[in-house]
Each structure stands twice: as structure tokens, then as C-alpha cells.
Amino acid sequence: MSHGVPRRDRLRTRRSAVEALRARGEPALWLTGGALLLALGMIVGLIALLMVGGLSTLWPRPVVRIRCQDGRVLMGEIARRETARGPDGRLVRRRLVRIGNFELTHEHFAWVADHEVAAEDCPPEAMVLERVAWGRFYGLPRALVAGGRIIATNAAEIRAAWPSIHPEVVARRRRRERIETVEIGEVNRRLEAARLRARTAELVAGRDSERYAIARREAEQVEQRTAEEFARLRAEIESLNAHNAQFHLDVVTADGREARLMLADIVRMVPANALSRAERWAVYGSRWWEFISDVPREANSEGGVFPAMFGTVVMTLLMSLAVVPIGVMAALYLREYAKPGPWVSVVRVSINNLAGVPSIVFGVFGLGFFCYMVGATIDELLFAARLPNPTFGKGGILWASLTLAVMTLPVVIVATEEALAAVPNSMREGSFACGAGKWQTLRRIVLPRALPGILTGMILAMARGAGEVAPLMLVGAVKLAPELPVDRVPPFIHPERSFMHLGFHIYDLGFQSQNSEAAKPMVFTTALLLVTIIVLLNLLAIAIRNHLRRKHRSDVF
Amino acid sequence: MALSELPKLDTTLDVSVSAAGRLAAIAAGEAVQTELHDDLRRETAVVDVRGFNLWYGPKQALFEIHMPIPKGRITALVGPSGCGKSTLLRSINRINDLVDTVRTTGDILLNGESIFAPHVDVIDLRKRMGMVFQKPNPFPMSVYENVVYPLRIDGVRDRAVLDEACERSLRGAALWDEVKDRLHDSAMGLSGGQQQRLCIARAIAAEPEVLLMDEPCSALDPIATNKIEELMEGLRGEYTIVIVTHNMQQAARTSDYTAFMYLGRLIEYGSTATIFQQPHLPETLAYVTGRFG
Numbered sequence A: 001m002s003h004g005v006p007r008r009d010r011l012r013t014r015r016s017a018v019e020a021l022r023a024r025g026e027p028a029l030w031l032t033g034g035a036l037l038l039a040l041g042m043i044v045g046l047i048a049l050l051m052v053g054g055l056s057t058l059w060p061r062p063v064v065r066i067r068c069q070d071g072r073v074l075m076g077e078i079a080r081r082e083t084a085r086g087p088d089g090r091l092v093r094r095r096l097v098r099i100g101n102f103e104l105t106h107e108h109f110a111w112v113a114d115h116e117v118a119a120e121d122c123p124p125e126a127m128v129l130e131r132v133a134w135g136r137f138y139g140l141p142r143a144l145v146a147g148g149r150i151i152a153t154n155a156a157e158i159r160a161a162w163p164s165i166h167p168e169v170v171a172r173r174r175r176r177e178r179i180e181t182v183e184i185g186e187v188n189r190r191l192e193a194a195r196l197r198a199r200t201a202e203l204v205a206g207r208d209s210e211r212y213a214i215a216r217r218e219a220e221q222v223e224q225r226t227a228e229e230f231a232r233l234r235a236e237i238e239s240l241n242a243h244n245a246q247f248h249l250d251v252v253t254a255d256g257r258e259a260r261l262m263l264a265d266i267v268r269m270v271p272a273n274a275l276s277r278a279e280r281w282a283v284y285g286s287r288w289w290e291f292i293s294d295v296p297r298e299a300n301s302e303g304g305v306f307p308a309m310f311g312t313v314v315m316t317l318l319m320s321l322a323v324v325p326i327g328v329m330a331a332l333y334l335r336e337y338a339k340p341g342p343w344v345s346v347v348r349v350s351i352n353n354l355a356g357v358p359s360i361v362f363g364v365f366g367l368g369f370f371c372y373m374v375g376a377t378i379d380e381l382l383f384a385a386r387l388p389n390p391t392f393g394k395g396g397i398l399w400a401s402l403t404l405a406v407m408t409l410p411v412v413i414v415a416t417e418e419a420l421a422a423v424p425n426s427m428r429e430g431s432f433a434c435g436a437g438k439w440q441t442l443r444r445i446v447l448p449r450a451l452p453g454i455l456t457g458m459i460l461a462m463a464r465g466a467g468e469v470a471p472l473m474l475v476g477a478v479k480l481a482p483e484l485p486v487d488r489v490p491p492f493i494h495p496e497r498s499f500m501h502l503g504f505h506i507y508d509l510g511f512q513s514q515n516s517e518a519a520k521p522m523v524f525t526t527a528l529l530l531v532t533i534i535v536l537l538n539l540l541a542i543a544i545r546n547h548l549r550r551k552h553r554s555d556v557f
Numbered sequence B: 001m002a003l004s005e006l007p008k009l010d011t012t013l014d015v016s017v018s019a020a021g022r023l024a025a026i027a028a029g030e031a032v033q034t035e036l037h038d039d040l041r042r043e044t045a046v047v048d049v050r051g052f053n054l055w056y057g058p059k060q061a062l063f064e065i066h067m068p069i070p071k072g073r074i075t076a077l078v079g080p081s082g083c084g085k086s087t088l089l090r091s092i093n094r095i096n097d098l099v100d101t102v103r104t105t106g107d108i109l110l111n112g113e114s115i116f117a118p119h120v121d122v123i124d125l126r127k128r129m130g131m132v133f134q135k136p137n138p139f140p141m142s143v144y145e146n147v148v149y150p151l152r153i154d155g156v157r158d159r160a161v162l163d164e165a166c167e168r169s170l171r172g173a174a175l176w177d178e179v180k181d182r183l184h185d186s187a188m189g190l191s192g193g194q195q196q197r198l199c200i201a202r203a204i205a206a207e208p209e210v211l212l213m214d215e216p217c218s219a220l221d222p223i224a225t226n227k228i229e230e231l232m233e234g235l236r237g238e239y240t241i242v243i244v245t246h247n248m249q250q251a252a253r254t255s256d257y258t259a260f261m262y263l264g265r266l267i268e269y270g271s272t273a274t275i276f277q278q279p280h281l282p283e284t285l286a287y288v289t290g291r292f293g
């Protein structure tokens, strides 16, 4: 009944399928949604992998005793399983057993194919002994000797006596370590300082001068005095060692060999097959605590990562301290003072391009500029007496922080410029109309308003800087730093010291470790820790930013 | 030129031929003589605009403006959108200096002294004039700090002086009762109308000689508008006020003098009563009665 109505005025009822698709854009929906899903999947996968790998490493696993058909007896923790092609070309399932006992077996791990196994069990009295050196020891305890007397002769008794004996032995060992590192170091420092004074006097006043003679004499006196102190400290060490020598654990390995382990060398004794659930968690917790609070052992594959954590945090904070003021000031000039024009555009483009320069190039720059030019000049001017040993003329935490500051400068400048551009002009005009000058307007109106955006720049810079490894290897991150960059020795902050860094630690664990099988799981744990620290640093900055935002959020419009 | 080509001119209305001819001449770029009423000559001018021209880059926005602004009076600036009211207002306290492309000729006198003279301190000049903008622009700080901002930048530290100025200005802006309990909350939490009154309080905090208000009520509801009109009433005599408005009733209600601008020219300027009841020029009548623009 639609004679009179022109065709194009009627409602269309049906479209062809292709037309409908093109109009509504379902393929685009699927495509974009799929891309998002892929991205999300990768992120979730990454986090899941880190969590699984990182959280499981320190979990106490059962100790398995395996008798092979050829008579070998192995005992240890199963590290992983795989299916491989044997020498005869057939597929065999095999397991990698962490057998430890390196001083006896000269191996940390051994492969056992399933068809070689004659019998296997989990002996309840088996112990995992984590040691200061030589890695883990797996064995069955025979006797615990304390103060020269045998006080326990079976696993249960030994476990019962352990908490009353082991801590005091460890305390003595720690005391000895403290003497060796801190107290002897302190005496050494005094000696070194006296010698330096003499050397400075020699350099400044000459060999024949009165001043040099006095300094020489003083140095000799100090030397005499320190010799006495050294003797005293050495005696204390001897006595501690002698005392600890009376504490040991006699163990027999799965293949029947006897061993005597000094209690002082044992970090933790885990009766891995006889743990209740709560005890298992306690071991797990204590391993984590050791991991984040202790120094590394065994070429970084055991012990903790505290120095690396500390180095990462200090370096990141130093970097932020350096990059934020400079970046903000540069952006202020670019956005608020410079007359817009080709010159400003060129500068802006250059800064943006700087953000794309590979980080290792910044490392090279840092090494060449900070270490070799600035550092060497500082050494010549202020630390001439120590030459040829460089003080600032080598990699150190200060130079590393500054190198990363240069690297992250574009991020801060761009973010700050955007934040400044987002401050409405009406506010600037309002301030000028009140009779404020340029700087008053910037300081009182524009900067506070732009602060959240500036902090966003800082967060981005921190996230980028904290995870960076490549440039650090050139300017001061090391495998093992004997001292922290901040400690109790005056002047308390030592910007010239090299430092450990979690990112570099991961690289070192993954690629440079001799005991790579033991180190690999630690890669995950350390990576998890690094990510956690970066997230925490960012959360802190975000919390500050949100606090500022909330303070002056506009509820109108 | 055909009438239909004229911008902002409704050809269906009964605009008289002479008015249309004059506006057409302006649109074609001719200079026109301002119709300046005699009663203005009896007033003392606090601000005196003399032969003022202004360009934004190549585009001229103001043409030969002659405009004495009488002391202690409220002067309304009316005219269609884009005719240069804001530009003129912003020239008086030299806020337009901040726009890089601006170029001017002619002069503006404040109490007989040129504001463009080389020795004049722009900052001091702006301190003598308060300005209220079309959109409220409170600063991201507390209500209190907003109001005392002009004193703070003068380096006033004395708490008693600041407190006194804060209360006096807020009372002046009819805002005191509403915010006296939240002086230290962020000003961003105020309503739009409160924010605008806060900006007025800020503008009068340093007791300027001249108050420049650029459509202060355009973002406000009738109640807030009413409050601001009452407040202008209260300030009358004390301050010289220049107010830009699109609201003819508001201009008629509040102002002593009214200036009608069109395409960058000042067309007619005289006492509000005359301008609204028997303006000398037919185009002014057409505009104020709402028949064009």
C-alpha cells in the first residue's frame, strides 16, 4: 500500500550481509578487541610467569634418594624433568637432581633417566644443609657435636637441639665477619688516611720539607698503633674460630660417605621430608627474608640480594633528584620563556629524538663524559694523593645516576611541557591581572597546577631508569660490591662507590653464573623482586600525585 | 553593497535605511565618527582612551577609539559578539601585552598619564586595576589564598592585614557568609557563581582604582547574577567600573553610561538612560532594542 510514497522515503528493512558488516563494523570490533586481548594476554602471561617462577624457587622441596641399577646412589631435590633423546636414539624421560655435596661429588646437579632407577624413596631423616660456601649438602645426620661433646645422635634429637645451639654459633660467625670487614676496615682506613696525609704533604711541600717529615712521623706512629689493634682483632678472631670449631655436625651421604660440617658454615638446616605444613611455610619465609635482607653468597646464586636492592633504590632516587629539577627548568624555559618559533621547534624535536637513542649509547656517553672527563678532573683536583687509583674517575653510583638522568631527561621535559601547556591560560591571565610578575605567576600558579603532570613525568622516568641495565654496566654497576654506597662510615654517603643493581644482578645470574642450574630459578625470583620494587616506587609517586590532585580538583563544569 | 551581505544584520527587520547605510559603510571599512554625548564631558575621566587602534597580527580589531571613562561610575560596554569589547577592556590594563601578535597605536591615559609610556611599570599599572574575566578563573589554592593573592605577591606577610583584606573583600563580593567556614578549603570546590564572586573579591582585594569586568555573569544563573549586580550597586561610587555585557537589561539596570561598539568601532557613547530611551543613532536603537545582533 505504498504507491504514493517515493521509494527513498520508505524505511529500509533489510541490507545485504556484506553491507551490514561494513556499516556496523563488526570486523573492526573483532580486530581491535583481539589486539587488546593479545596485549592483555602477554602482560598477564608475563606476570604469571614471574609469579610462578619467582615464588616457587624458595619453596622447600622434598629430598629424594635414588638407587640406580648401576649401583650409584643419589640424593637431592628434583630441579626439573624433561624428555630427551638418549644416545641410542630412543626418547627417555629424565630428571635433573640437585645433588649438592660439591666438595665430594664435584658436581651440583646430576641427570637420572627413569629407566636407570632401581628404587627411590624419601628418607624422613634426610637433611638439606644450606651452607655459606660450597652450596647445599644433602645427607643423613649422625651426630651433633657442641662444645666438643656429642649431644645428639639421631635426626629427631638433632632437630630438637638445633635451635638452642645453632643461633649462638651463627652469632659468633657474624661477629667474626664484622671484625673482618667493619672493624679491620676501620683500622685500615685510619692507616690509609695517615699515609695519604704523608703523601699529600710530599706532593704539596716536597720530600725535604718539615711538613712531610712531621706527616711521615705521624704516619709511622699510627702504623705502630694500628699494628697493635690488628693483633688484638686477630686474636679475637682466633678465639671465635676456636670456639666455633667445637661445634659440628657429622653427616653421612646417601652413598655412604661421611662428612663433617662445621656448624658455623651452615646457614639453615631443613629436614625437608619431615616438615609439617607450618614448618614448610616457616622455611619459605625465612628463605625470603634471607633473600631480601642478606648479602649474596656463592657467586650470587645463593644468599640474598639486599645490596642490589639497596643500590637500585638509591640509584633511582638519586636519578630522580637529578633529572626532575633540571628537566622541569628546561621545560619551563621552553614553554614559558622562549618565544615560539623555528628555533624552539628544533630544540623540541631534538629532545624528543633523544628519547629514542639506545640506552647503551648513554652508557658510553656516561663513561666518556662523567667517568673519564669529570671524574678524572675531580680526582686530579681533590684526590691527587690517591692516584693512580681512581676515586671518581671510574664507574660509581653518582655517575650511574647522572647517566640515567641524562637518559630520562627527555621524558621529564616532554611530560612537564605537556603539564604546563595544560594549565589554562585564563589562570595565567588572572594572575597577571592581579599584578603578579612572570616568575610569581609561574611559581605560585602554574607550577602547583602542573605538579601532578610533572610527577607523572617523574614516574615515567623512574620506571624507565630503574629497570635499565645496559648503560649501568659501563658506569658502575658491578657483580659484587663490597660496600654499600650509603653506610655508617663518614661521610656516610659515598657517591663514588660502585654498586649492585637488581637488573644487572639478573643478567649476571642468568648468563655469568658458574652454577647456572642453581642460578636460573633465582633469575625469576630476582626479576619478581625488581618488578615489585619498581611498582612500589611508582605507587608511591602516584599516591603523592593523587594527593596533590585531590587537593585542587575542580568540582565545577 | 547589498544588505544581505552585511554581517550580523537581519534584513527582515525594520532597520531604517540610514542606519543600514552607516553600518554598511563600517563593514566596508570606512571610519566613522563616534557619537559622544555631551553629559560625558561634564565628568572627570579616570581612564581616557585616545585614538586607539589595535591589530592582532594583520587583522585590525579596534579602530580609532575615543572613550573617556568617568570616575566613580559604572560604564557598560555593549555590542555584538566579536566587536572588540574584550580587546578594549584588556588593553586598559595591558593584559593584551601577553599576546605576541598584538600591535597598537594611539594612547590610553590613566589619570592623565599614558599607560604605554616607556617608564611605566606594567605590574604597578595592573595592580591599580582589578579585572574579572568572563569565565571564573580561581587559582588552585584555598579560598583565603585566592583572595589575598594580590597582597601576597606584594610581599604582605602580616596575618592581621591579610585577614582583614580577606574578610573585607569577601563581604564586598557578597560571598563572606557562604565561605567563612571553609576559607581554607580549595577554591576549586566552590560553585561556578561562588567562584565568580571569589574572582571579584580577588579583584577588589588590593583596592584598585578601576574594576574591569568582562561579562562577569555570562556563566551564572539568575540568582548569582542578581548577587553580582547587587554587589556592583554596593561598589558604585567607590570604584570606577567598566563592565562588558550582552544582557541589555543588565546594562540598563546597573550602569550609568553605556557604550555601543560595532566591528571594532565605538559607535555611540552616552548616559544609559539616553542610550536606551532615545539614542542619537538609529543603529544603536536597533541594537539595544534587540532588533539585530
Ligand SMILES: Nc1ncnc2c1ncn2[C@@H]1O[C@H](COP(=O)(O)OP(=O)(O)OP(=O)(O)O)[C@@H](O)[C@H]1O
Residues within 6 Å of the ligand: B056, B059, B061, B080, B081, B082, B083, B084, B085, B086, B087, B088, B099
Ligand atoms: N588573541 C587573538 N588573536 C587574534 N585575533 C583575536 C584574538 N583575540 C580576539 N581576536 C579577534 O579580535 C576581534 C575582537 O575580539 P573580542 O574578543 O575583543 O570580541 P568581543 O567583543 O569580546 O566578543 P564576545 O562578545 O564574543 O566576547 C574578534 O574578531 C576576534 O576574532
Ligand SMILES: [Mg+2]
Residues within 6 Å of the ligand: B085, B086, B087, B134, B214
Ligand atoms: Mg569577549
